Amino acid sequence: SVASGEILGLTGLIGSGYDEVPYLLSGAVSAQCGQLNIGSDNHDLTQMTPTRAIDAGIALIPADRQKAGLALDLTLTENVTLPLLGRRMSSAFIKHRVLARETAGIMARFAVKAEAPGQVASELSGGNQQKLVLGKWLQLGPRLVLLDEPTQGIDVGARREIYQRIIELCAAGASVICATSEFEQLEMIAHRVLVFDRGRITAELSGPNVTKSAIAEACYQENKVHETV
Secondary structure: OOOOOOEEEEEEEOOOHHHHHHHHHHHOOOOOEEEEEEEEEEEEEEHOOOOHHHOOOOOEOOOOHHHOOOOOOOEEEHHHHHEEOOEEEEEOOOHHHHHHHHHHHHHHHHHOOOOOOOOOOHOOOOHHHHHHHHHHHOOOOOOOEEEEOOOOOOOOHHHHHHHHHHHHHHOOOEEEEEEEHHHHHHHOOEEEEEEOOOOOOEEEEEEHHHOOHHHHHHHHHHHHHHHHH
């Protein structure tokens, strides 16, 4: 369970399965069983698809921003517009000037450094691409945000800006699930952390216990148990 305004971290050693959860909840990977309840809405995860997830107020920020988060050969405006087509607007009545102006607003809000909304996404740095992905999905006002390695391969400045956007998102009442192998990141932003091993939750840390050292100990302690069996 994840409360409104809570950042729940998921972590573990490589291959422990924590990083599969965001994709199973969002329908990006088919689930064999499970239920997802958001408020009074109940969803059968075996029937979940990315389209249904978006309609349910779920946003997935994937780890591979270049292959799964953006269409690199499209402009920033085109990338930002994609989630809106068929929801807030019809593709037959797109006003490009309006979209460019709205994209510029998102760029300013998420501190995306680029020449103009008409610039191609492939020309941006990794950090700015990630901030664009965040802006692209958070403009929908999701109730549940699923993050997989949200600051992977980006510089310190961009990390701080992304952390700030995540904190603001929680302050607005959204729930956040962040899957990451970076223990220090969880220490900085997570209210609670679940440690995985072999696909199962083996430890839960909360409040003052969410520290880099405590998370590492929980991960490696479980691994030592399996090594001695």
